[in-house]
Structure formats: structure tokens, C-alpha cells
Amino acid sequence: MAGKPFIHPYIPNAVPETKEAMLRELGLSSIEEIYAEIPDRLRFKGELDIPPAILSERALRKHVQGLLDKNSSSVDYLNFCGAGCWQHHVPAIVDEVINRAEFVSAYCGGDYSDLGKYLTRFEFNSMLGELLDLDGVANPIYDWGDVAGRSFRMARRITGRDKVLVPAHMSPMRLMEARTLCQPEAMPTSTKIRFYEWDRETGMVDLADLKAKLDDSIAAVYWESPGYLGTIEAGGAEIVKLAHEVGALAISGVDPVTLGVLAPPGAIGADIACGDIQALGMHMHAGGGCSGFIGFRDDDPKFAQECPLELYTVLETATPGQYAVGEALAERTSYGARDQGKDWVGTASGLWTIAAAVYMAVMGPQGFKELGETCIARSHYAAQRLGELAGVEIKLSPSFFKEFVVDFGGTGKTVAEINKKLLGHEIFGGKDLSAEFPELGQSALYCVTEYYDQADIDTLVSAVKEVTA
Amino acid sequence: MSEQMKKAAQEKVARLARLRRDGGVLHDYRAPRWDEPFIMEQGTPGERGVLVPLAEDGVKAAVGEAADYIPEGMRRAAAPDLPELSQHQVLRHYLRYSQMTLGMDLGSDISEGTCTMKYSPKMHEELIRGHRAADLHPWQDEDTMQGLLEIVYNTGQYLKSISGMDAFTLQPGGGSHAVFTNACVMRAYFETRGELGQRDEMITTIFSHPCDAATPMVAGFKVITVMPDENGYPDLEAFKAAVSERTVGCMITNPEDTGIYNPQIDKYVEILHAAGALAFTDQANANGILGYARARDAGFDACHFNLHKTFSSPHGCEGPATGAYMCTEELAKYLPVPVVTKTGDTYHLDYDRPESIGRVRGFLGNWMGVIRAYAWIRNMGPDGLKEVAEISVLNNNYLDNLLMAVKGVSRPYAEGHRRLDQVRYSLEQLKEDTGVGTEAIRDRMVDFGIQSMWMSHHPWVVPEPFTPEPCETYSKADLDEWAAVIKKAVDEAYADPQFVLDSPHEQPIDQMRRTEALEDPDQWAFTWRKYKKKFLKQS
Secondary structure: OOOOOOOOOOOHHHOHHHHHHHHHHHOOOOOHHHHOOOOHHHOOOOOOOOOOOOOOHHHHHHHHHHHHOOOOOOOOOEEOOOOOOOOOOOOHHHHHHHOOHHHHHOOOOOOOOOHHHHHHHHHHHHHHHHHHOOOEEOOOEOOHHHHHHHHHHHHHHHHOOOEEEEEOOOOHHHHHHHHHHHOOOOOOOOOEEEEEOEOOOOOOEOHHHHHHHOOOOEEEEEEEEOOOOOEOOOOHHHHHHHHHHOOOEEEEEEOHHHOOOEOOHHHHOOOEEEEEOOOOOOOOHHHOOOOEEEEEOOOOHHHHHHOOOOEEEEEEEOOOOOEEEEEEOHHHOHHHHHHHOOOOOOOOOHHHHHHHHHHHHHHHHHHHHHHHHHHHHHHHHHHHHHHOOOOOEEEOOOOEOOEEEEEOHHHOOOHHHHHHHHHOOOEEOOEEOOOOOHHHOOEEEEEOOOOOOHHHHHHHHHHHHHHHO | OOHHHHHHHHHHHHHHHHHOOOOOOOOOOOOOOOOOOOHHHOEOOOOOOOOOOOOOHHHHHHHOOHHHHOOOOOEOOOOOOOOEOOHHHHHHHHHHHHHOOOOOOOOOHHHOOOOOOOOOOHHHHHHHHOHHHHOOOOOOOHHHHHHHHHHHHHHHHHHHHHHOOOEEEOOOOOHHHHHHHHHHHHHHHHHHOOOOOOOOEEEEEOOOOOHHHHHHHHOOOEEEEEOEOOOOOEOHHHHHHHOOOOEEEEEEEOOOOOOOOOOOHHHHHHHHHHOOOEEEEEOOOOHHHOOOOOOHHHOOOEEEEEOOOOOOOOOOOOOOOOEEEEEOHHHHOOOOOOEEEEEOOEEEEEOOOOOOOOOOOOOOOOOHHHHHHHHHHHHHHHHHHHHHHHHHHHHHHHHHHHHOOOOOOEOOOOOOOOOOOOOOEEOHHHHHHHOOOHHHHHHHHHHHOOOOOOOOOOOOOOOOEEOOOOOOOOOHHHHHHHHHHHHHHHHHHHHOHHHHHOOOOOOOOOOEEOHHHHOOOOOOOOOHHHHHHHHOOOO
């Protein structure tokens, strides 16, 4: 690096005088003497195939921003696609808090030095517990599909049974993730996924089919509400009852942003709830805004003991009235027990739990109620108007929260064609369901949240009318 | 000036003099202390933190009451018991919590070894917060996110060059998740070959990260853990004995968490390959070898990187993070879908991969971390990456020199060999001499504005361990300060052990109590509602 014309601003000890002084302290003449620890045959002697450095902050900013500006965002366009990652309004206060350098930069600092992080984490768990109506909430990790698979494994450990029943219209993407965690069936420790049917007219689960498939080999019954196809499941309480009758657990997959108006998993009697907190104040980040949670009943310690994620309990300190937060049952995690632990934990999605804590605190009960009412009203308005178009039909039950299935079969056009043409109107159309659910024909899953107002919806309807004509 | 004020001024001067002796400059630090009630205990019914849009009259006229669309029994009966606060009060609360979080930017995260707590450039935060990064929908047409795909594709190419591998995925949501991805790729490889029934054992080492043991268990394998020999290297004879026709492969770190580079690492790989097994290396500790040693050159079939450690993306209070998984051409067909590909000048998401393991994560991944890593790699260039490695190794050896001069500190294993990116030390002697162990030192050092030190993963093979990692971010003065804090705390332990055992003294809260709640079902409370029921007798 001799003769290098600059000192990198992120490497203070690159200053030659400093480097020399440090080497002198060590009695070394060069750093190469330390690298003698790597034998010559294992040393890389080539040139890394990486372009030369873009040095100045201005030039780098221009270069990367130039790449990002090739994207069209959901601010540039109107976006009516959800399907597991939803565009809700993110209050400015959320970004203000999570952009604090302390929170952005913190990692696994101690109980005292990073106290604020742990207090926020406990408040997140507590407020999500209120939404879910459950006493136990664990520290979230990657996303809904991941925690669905982990919930299945958790149920297997609690019950000692190895089959889980899931509805056949469960999100195909979440199912893929869960399968990865549940192992190929030939493996002795696999969790077997079995399906129960759904009503093709309404989108509700087929309770008779579920009942027929339940026996004492079933560890858990999983259902989603609102389901992937948007419908609010009417049979939740009955699913719980049927599961419990055979000693199986009831696992509720849920989008917590709906819980200002919809009955929470705890009230329905679910043993475990899982889902994504992305709608609680996260930007979509092309899916990077997702983060999966697990909540559970805490009237039996087995749930906490078999929970695969980190748990935090409130503690007190030497000063009366002062609270602390500590990691509970740490020895059961992979950090405590390696391959004898409950699945694994690692770097998860801490910053998003802080965002969600701020979001829940500013929304309050009234905010969640109004948000729910607006989502329902505007999505139904959009469905009603789209359904009036020639060849366009709204499928499944009118019980939906923000997403609904639009069948374009009558237009003679495919969803793919329609969505391509909508791009010309600067609109992202709904998720194409034709490959995932062939029985729905040329259908798309549309999403309308509180983010888009009546005028935006009218713009969508005009554009769809034009491109389907 | 009153006598009292004079006395206070003299005490302050004396305190600063005490702090600044012994060669290092210590801060006269007191952590911010806000006696802040939980947010669930604040506010008044009726206060609002933010207003949400209400449906327009035209919408309401068209669709009627929202509640009518909710099935019987699915309407929420009682409103969630969330706080009701105005916006300033919520902001103030979480700003106070942020002040009571030292994080990395304020302090010195040399303490958090194995984590490579390097500086995360602020410009990168501006990049990911812009709407053309933050407000992209994962299912939007790939034609409308060509810029993002180009960044991801090119980052993959750079990581291929750094590792020597042929293929990549950036789908995993963290380092352990990338390690899990490996276990699944190996599983698919042997499933395809019809050997999954025969091969069910994964080998790791005790100084490899716990996820190298835990994730193959989740993937369905039995795990064999090799212990170190007297020099701290994974015992080669034990390793040989562990390998058989039942072996899937290995998942090991090099350098391990001891910072010792295993000079025979390629021999371990050869033993595995001779048995028809595969070899993966966990590269959480890659910072000191960037541009100096490549996983593929040692024969490995796959490896990973943490974009949130080695490649500068911040840790965000433990995520979201990005795990990069790299592998050979032979294993590429098993990568999770979608894979980012390039044809001519356009980029694609390839889902048509019939032998793929499927998914480890929904959508695309945490690509905020990829944008930051891309910017960082482009900013460093090939020479800058090597300089990162060189300075991190120099910093580590410089700090080692200072710490080994501190009474009560020892460095087990591999006498005469230098460590690369980090060192696992022991305070066993201090504990024997004073009764003060590594946990008490950890809780004392934070009183100097230095982040709490990472001791070791479990089990503690090294007694009373601690593991600093002074990566390239830190200046010589930072290293001097860190060593001076350890010396200060150790000196205090020899002079007045109870004072250190009663630590911390300058933190937002006092020493924790009722810690039996960490294990006792009758005492734990994971949510405030549970705490209220159990201890405040409220429901």
C-alpha cells in the first residue's frame, strides 16, 4: 500500500506513522509477519475481481443513488399489491426513532449499557401481547413463514406428535419456508405437514374436512386469518375446539394490524400465534421490512420452555420501583445449548421491533380501530368498483380486511398482460395468483390499505377499465 | 466560592487525575439516567399519537359499515389495552430510551468480539432510507427494480471473488440463517444422491459459533462436536475419527473464536472429501483474512459472510441483517429461490430451479444490508479490502500486547502464534486471586462508557473468558483506552473486590434483582399484562 494517496476515513490506523509506531511496539517490521500464520499454500495471491474504489462520499453517493433511481417505487407508482408485504402509512415518528444512531448501531450490548434497547423490546412484547390478547410474546425473527415453521416444530416438541394440519390455501411462500424447517419426511426428526381443504366459493376453511383429518397423531392445527387470499376466517373458534378435542394445539397465523377490529388469537382460544409485524410501522424494503413473531399462552410453562425464540422478562433492581429486563430461559436457546437447544436464534430483526413499539404506542386502541375500519371500507369500495367492470369478477367471501381476489377471466386477458399494461399507468397491479391457485383462473390478489384514498382507487379503476377493454 | 463548591471542584480534579493515569485516557462517564416509567403506564384515555385517514363519505355511502363485513364472532369485543399518548410524549419516551442505549456509535464496541463491530457509514443510511429503496414492493415487476437487482447481482460477484466460490444467494436474514441455508443445501445434495438415509452426521468444533451446531440439528442431522487439542486447534485425530460414511460434512469456523488460524485447515477438508462428505466454513470471523485467504482455496464447498459484520451494515439492535451464502457450481442448483441472474444488460429473478431447497426466507431477503455492503465494497475497492484486514490484524496484536501486560489476564493455547482478528482471553487468575470474574469486570467496564464485553459462547471452554475484537474502525487511542479500562477494573478488583462485584455504579439502573425470574415460571413475566396480573394483582 506504499505511496497510497489517501487515508480512508473509516480506518484511522492506516496513517503510516501510526502503523509504524504500533509495529514498533510489537517488535515487528511489517504486518506481513503476522500473516505468516497463514501458510503460503493457503494464501491468496491474485487480485480481487472488484472495481477500483470510488473514494469520495459524493461520488459514491452519486453512483449508488444512480442505480437505485433505476427503480420505480410505491411512491412513484400507485401500489395495489400486498400478498404478505403491505403498504401502510409509516408515521414519521417511527423513522425518527429507529434512525437514532444508538439504536441503528447497537448489537448485543449488556443489560445495563444497552438498557434502553431491552426496555423497548419488553414494551414491544407487552403491546403486541395486548393486540394478540396473549401473555407470552417472544423476540421476533426473520418473517412469518419462518415463525410458522418454528411454531410447527414447537408444537411437535410440546405434544410429542409429528403431524401438523394446515389449510390448503395457506400462503405458498410461507409453506415453502415452513417445509425447509420441517425437514424431508424420511428424516426421523421431521415434522409432517398435512392439508385440510377450503371452500372454493367463500375462501373459508372446510371444517368438515378438518374434523375428518383430525386424530391423536396431530400436533397442531394451523390457520390464517386474514388468510393469504384475504378472507377473515369465520371458523377460528371452531378450529380451536376441534383441535383441542384431539389434544392438538391451535396455531393462529395473523396479521396484527387487523387486531383493532378483529378478534385476537387469545380471545379465540389459540395456544400459539404467529405472523408478521411488517404492517406495524415498517417500510416494505422489497420484503426486507418483514419480521416474524411468536406469541403464546403462558398458563403452562411448556410453551415458554419450548419456544424457539429469545424471551425477556421484567425484573427489578436494587432500587425499589426501578425495572430491568433480562433474557429468560437463555439456556434452552442455541446460545445456551448448541445442538441440544430449541431450534436456533441469531441476529434477527431488532430494529423492526423498536419501530413496531413506536407504532403501537402512537396508534393506540383508537388508531388501530380507525385503521381497520378504513382498510375494510376502502378495500370494499375498490372491490365494488372493480367488480362493476366488464369481465371482472370479485371472488370469495365479502369478509375481507384489505385484500381480495379479482378474477379477470371474463376479460380474455391474463393477469400478467394486465399488470404489464398497468405499469404504463404507473400502477402496480395485484399479485398474480394464476400459478399458485390455478383453480382461481386468471385471478389477482389486490390490496387496498388506508394508504390509498378514494381518488387513488378511482385512478386504479379507470386504468383497469382501459387495459381490460 | 463556598467551601462545599471548592471541595466538589477538588474532588472532580482528583477523580479525573485518577482516571487518566496508567497510560490510557478514561472518560469521566456517567450513563444517562431517566427514571422513565414504561409506556404502558403513561398517558390518558383520549390522547392520540397519530391520526389515520378515515374513509371518505363517498366510500362509506358505497359500502356501508365496515363492521358488517366482519363475520359473527370475529369482531374484537374489548379494545386492546394499548397506551394512549400524544406524539411528543411518545417521541420523548423513546428518545430517552435511545439515550440509555450505548450502542456502538457512542462508545467502543471493541468489547464485542466475534461480532466485528465496525463503523457503519452514515451515507449508506441515506441510501436505504430513500423511497427507491425503502418503498419497493417485493412482488413488483422485475423491470421496475433493475437498479436493486444490479446492486444485488454485483455484490454477489464481489463476494464470489472474495471467497473464490462460484454462486451466491443473499436471501438469508442473518449469519445463522445463512449457516442454516448451508445445512439445507447439503441435505438436498445427499437427498438427490439417495444418501440421506445413510448420511446423517454433521461435524463442527466447539470454538465454532453455536449456530454451526444448532442449524444442522434443525435440518435433521445429528451433530458431532470436536474439541480443541492442547494448541487450541480442532483435534485432528478426533476429527478423523468422527468422519465416516455417515458424515454429511463439516460446518466450522477459521479463524475460530480464539482468533487462531488453523494452518492445516485444508487437511480437514481433504479428510471429508475422501469420505464423500462436504465442507462448509462459517466466515463470521473473515474480517482479518479479506483478500488474504479464500475459503475455496482451502477446498471448501461453501461458506458464508455476514454483511452486517464484515461488510459494514449496522446491527440495528440485533437485526435485520443479511447473510451471504456462497457455494461451488456443483451446489448452485440447490440454492433457495429466487436466484438473481443477468442476461445481457438486464437482471432477473430466477424461480425455475427444480432442485432448489425452496426458501429459507420470504420474498427476496434483507436487501437493505446488500445496498450498504455494495456501497462499502465499492468505497474500499480491492486494495481497501486488504487494508481492512491488515489494520484489523495489526490492531488486534497491538491490543494483545497491552492486555497481556495486565495482571490476572492470560491467553490460552497456541503459545508463540499470533492471533488474527480477535483473541479469547481468560481472567481465571484474577478470579482465583480476588474472587472477581469476567462477569463482574464486564459490568464494571460499562461505567467508563465502554460497551459491555462479550465473554464467550457457551460452554466456557476457556474459564472466565472475554473476547475483544478491535477491527479497523478503532484508532490507536481507542485501543489504549480499552486496555486502560480493563487494567483499571482489574486494579480495582485487586484493591477492593467487593466494589467491582457490586458493579455497575454509573449506569441508568442499579444492579438487577429477582433474577430467579429468568428461570422460574412463577416469577417470569414476558409482558407487562402478565406482570400486572402476577405482581400488581391487576387484570
